[in-house]
Amino acid sequence: QVQLVQSGGGLVQDGGSLRLSCAASGRTFSSMGWFRRAPGKEREFVAAIVWSTLRTYYADSVKGRFTISRDNAKNTVYLQMNSLKPEDTAVYYCAGTAGSGVALTTTGPYNYWGQGTQVTVST
Numbered sequence: 001q002v003q004l005v006q007s008g009g010g011l012v013q014d015g016g017s018l019r020l021s022c023a024a025s026g027r028t029f030s031s032m033g034w035f036r037r038a039p040g041k042e043r044e045f046v047a048a049i050v051w052s053t054l055r056t057y058y059a060d061s062v063k064g065r066f067t068i069s070r071d072n073a074k075n076t077v078y079l080q081m082n083s084l085k086p087e088d089t090a091v092y093y094c095a096g097t098a099g100s101g102v103a104l105t106t107t108g109p110y111n112y113w114g115q116g117t118q119v120t121v122s123t
Contacts, residue, residue, distance in 0.1 A: 022094030029096035
């Protein structure tokens with residue numbers, strides 16, 4: 001059984017930091033990504049990483065503030081979020097895919113999803 005189990009998240013003040021984790025079990029993925037859904041909005045891409053090359057992709061809105069990384073031994077992907085803003089408030093989801101490339105910035109290639117975790121940034 002393939003599972004993506006997320007941890008981290010919570011409530012933080014404007015300008016603060018949080019780290020999200022996503023541990024995969026049951027299989028390995030070629031790439032993993034993070035998406036988020038704010039209230040009343042569509043799910044949007046945040047960041048992705050290609051497991052073998054460590055190539056990363058970021059949404060313009062988080063570039064320079066968020067960092068995606070992975071621990072191969074733990075089969076875990078992380079999202080370090082710094083300089084958080086109220087507009088970063090959303091439910092964050094990790095996802096895994098056998099694909100790679102620019103399509104990673106869309107939801108289409110991803111076959112497996114984590115349960116979601118709430119991130120709230122207060123003013």
